[in-house]
Amino acid sequence: MDNHKQRTPIGEIPSDWEVVTTKEIFKNKTLKNYPNEPVLSVTQEYGVIYRDTIDRRISMDKSNTKNFKLVEQGNFIISLRSFQGGIESSSIQGLVSPAYTVLKVEGEDIEENFYRYYFKYPRFISYMGSAVIGIRDGKQISYKVFSELFIPKPPYNEQQKIASILSSVDEAIEKTEQIIEQTTKVKKGLMQQLLTKGIGHTKFQKTSIGEIPEEWRIEELQNITDVRDGTHDSPKYMDDGIPLITSKNLKPNGIDFSNVNYISTQDHAQIEKRSGVEEGDILFGMIGTIGNPVVVKKEFDFSIKNVALVKFDREKQVISNYFIYYLLQSSLVLSQLSKGTNGGVQKFIALGTIRKLMIPTPSKEEQEEIVKILFSVDEKINVEKYRFQKLEILKKSLMQQLLTGKVRVPIEEDEVMQT
Known part of the structure; x- marks a missing residue:
């Protein structure tokens, strides 16, 4: 060659x-x-x-x-x-x-x-x-x-080899997408089952939010957590400083810091007095993008605006933050939120509506069991998403190398003779 x-x-x-x-x-x-x-x-x-x-x-x-x-x-x-x-x-x-x-x-x-x-x-x-x-x-x-x-x-046999390599990567990408889609469907079904029927229950009660196990109670979210929101002011934006997180920055995989505005440390300190964000809190979009709950993993300081903040009593530990996190994604809660959504092009949900969400509350032990099951499914989805991202990067790299001939594919002698 x-x-x-x-x-x-x-x-x-x-x-x-x-x-x-x-x-x-x-x-x-x-x-x-x-x-x-x-x-x-x-x-x-x-x-x-x-x-x-x-x-x-x-x-x-x-x-x-x-x-x-x-x-x-x-x-x-x-x-x-x-x-x-x-x-x-x-x-x-x-x-x-x-x-x-x-x-x-x-x-x-x-x-x-x-x-x-x-x-x-x-x-x-x-x-x-x-x-x-x-x-x-x-x-x-x-x-x-x-x-x-x-x-x-390129020579015909090399065209074929290059296309075959890239097609195999595409097939792997497609299979990974199918696994993610199927596992996401499984998670949705599990959430519906676990968050309404629990684990091992045989007796159920009818409630305002549907049928739930007899041992469970229903509480307003504000009675088992501290529900606040971010600043209502519009602080001056800066080229650098403290990130100001809004609903648009809440993504299924966490907080997206790639497209944020920055505010001064002084403005951040003022916002912190009212709505200081801590590790393990939940953020929930209120304006424009409603929902996309995120459990905070705080690696550095940031402030919030137009975002609901759900805080938990670390000492009493009445309710698991991840149990609430999964509930906020479930049809049980989303159906309640849909009734309280307002606005035309710019949708919004009032803080009062979020505070009054009716939440089923199993025992702490059962909450943890439910979270453990759903968390394991999330881990599988995240592993497949990471694999998907790696395959996309691989495909991009291979296209750059193979389609320009920067890296040549090996051609067997008998293949050359056939062309």
């Missing part, structure tokens, strides 16, 4: 790779008058999908779709009118509007999946973006301009 490099318009690539224009591989395909095919949507998040995901059809008469373009499996699609970066490949057949260009691969020495990944490579997206023309309602790129863009053409 040749490990020498050559300088090209698209950067340094192996000397045994070709540089070609896109029109040498991708031909503009315009097949029309297929009115009975389903209509497709092209999205950055989900790729190419059926516009109507329920029955995979959309009711359109013949006149509406006669100018739509037929997309077959393996075709590539690019939006000419609202270019946002990258090109989508289709694994399904259907129609797209005339606002899209449909590209068909021509040539026996082309591995479509190689270019499916290459068109998602950030360097190509940036290169393609430089050819985009700005217009009033967005940006566009003509097929003529697109057809003159340069792309690499």
Whole structure:
């Protein structure tokens, strides 16, 4: 395998790779008058999908779709009118509007999946973006301009190897996503069961929040915890200082400090007098983003604004903070909150509503058992999320190395003979 490099318009690539224009591989395909095919949507998040995901059809008469373009499996699609970066490949057949260009691969020495990944490579997206023309309602790129863009053409067997490696990572990512989704469903079912039926109970009582074990009591949240909120003032923001946490910073995995405003130590000290946050407290979004409870792991000081603060009596230990944490995620509590949510575009929940939440209270021992079960499920979800993040990083690294030929994939001699 040749490990020498050559300088090209698209950067340094192996000397045994070709540089070609896109029109040498991708031909503009315009097949029309297929009115009975389903209509497709092209999205950055989900790729190419059926516009109507329920029955995979959309009711359109013949006149509406006669100018739509037929997309077959393996075709590539690019939006000419609202270019946002990258090109989508289709694994399904259907129609797209005339606002899209449909590209068909021509040539026996082309591995479509190689270019499916290459068109998602950030360097190509940036290169393609430089050819985009700005217009009033967005940006566009003509097929003529697109057809003159340069792309690499590795040997066919190497295209196949690169696509195979990246596909295997994609498969691992997809399996991990499925595990996270399934485990999250299991957690939801467990929460519903454990937070309303408990563990090992046979006798139940009817209450204002539904059926719960006879041994359990119902309390307002304010009677078993100290419920406060953050500052109502608008302190002056600074370039540096103490982070000011609002509802937008509460995420499923904890507090997001990457997008915060900062306040002075003096303003922080004033806020602390009213709503000082301690390790083990729970924060709960009240405005805009409602919910997303977070158990505080305090590594440094911060203040809160438009956030509910649930504090616990460390000496009496009447209620477990993690038991409340799980309850605040449950349908039992969310149904109560939905009745007290106000506002139009900017939703908010009053502190009084949070204080009056009706909370089922098992014995402390049973609370701990329930938390232990749910915590173990959370740990599994977090392990899979960490694996997902590592796989995403691996894929990004592999794309950068393999799609540019910076790292060559080994090709067996018999594979070379076949090409």
